[in-house]
Amino acid sequence: MLASRLLPDHLTFPFLLKSCSLHHAHVTGRALHSHIFRLGFVADVYINNSLVFMYSACGQVELARRVFEEMPERDVISENSMLGGYLKCGDLDDALVFFRGMEMRNVRTWNSIIAGFVRGGRCGEALDLFNEMRGGFVKPDKITVASVVSACASLGALDMGKWVHGYLRRERLEFDLVIGTSLIDMYGKCGSIERAFEVFREMPKRDVQAWTVMISVLAIHGRGEEAFVLLEEMEKTGMRPNNVTFGALLSACAHSGTVDKGRWCFDVMRRVYSIEPQLQHYACMVDLLGRAGLFEEAEMLIASMPMKPDVFVWGALLGACRMHGNVELGEKIAGCLISMDPLNHAYFIILSDIYANAKRFEDVKRIRDFMEDQGIMKTSPGHSLIEIDGQVYEFSRRSVKEELMKEIEWVLIGINVELMWTGYVPDDDMELFLTA
Known part of the structure; x- marks a missing residue:
């Protein structure tokens, strides 16, 4: 276009900048920014919004902020793009400060800040923002619902989760696969298995992920037999389980202690469905065998792995050593894990538990003294959550x-x-x- 000596207009650059956003091509974006400056489009709000969005999408939040502050005219799109830049970079504190100073907010603004705090692991604050959104007379949509349900799942906030589910029904919002699967996960993590089943049965359409999440819910609550019944039902619908599904099934076997079923599942996964086991599948099998005290078989399985065992595989075996008081193997596994991650306090704590259970308290003291000398400590204090009247309260020893x-x-x-x-x-x- 430029070679043809045809000058671009104000409609050309937003498309080019969107392409840069999709490909994270901020260098090309900066070159386009130079063209925009030379051609005199620096006052165009549409182009400036595209620039802020492009820099934000590319993680260049400082450049996005510079463009934003120099804009002679701003709208809600400008502010949402700038907010999205902070959230994309994980800078939640600056995002919240910017959000508080925003003159214009729409439902997309609220969705962005709530989803950003959920992704950042600050789910309690996300629910506070949702309550503030409701108090500000902004009507939540299905995107808001998905984020809030995810926050409720993380916090175990069942009452709030029920309210959101009721809101979804009252407002006749679209009950799609994402919302349905999120609700199943939330009810499962909050211990309400029957409600999870109700949502699962109500879903007009189910994909592999929905089936897998329902199987996972049964797995974490030790209802292994029901998980396999659901697998049979899944197969009858013509839906093929994937590697995540088998991970959930193996976890169900581990929680319910059904070793033979776990061996069968591990075999069928490869022989019938041609799914090669990944690290998480080996970790589940080691956990299953370890819980049953089958240490030799667990070690043989680890030795047969086509890939190098990771901390989760070894960690599953170490946990079994603590459960069964296998001091000799526990020392060996703990040494391996500590060599892989020398500053991880968890391995030292589990090893000291093994020694304590064996009444080897001199070794317990030796481990604790070593941790103190090396400055190894828990990275975060233990904390508790309790929900009262829909409000989640969090407290720890330090707070x-x-x-x-x-x-x-x-x-x-x-x-x-x-x-x-x-x-x-x-x-x-x-x-x-x-x-x-």
């Missing part, structure tokens, strides 16, 4: 106020007294392990 902690300690002392009245005697031998 609880002193007055509340005193009240918690008072309740724990009362529980301890009640236990002692029933004849409970604490194990003094564990004192070193607990206080180390």
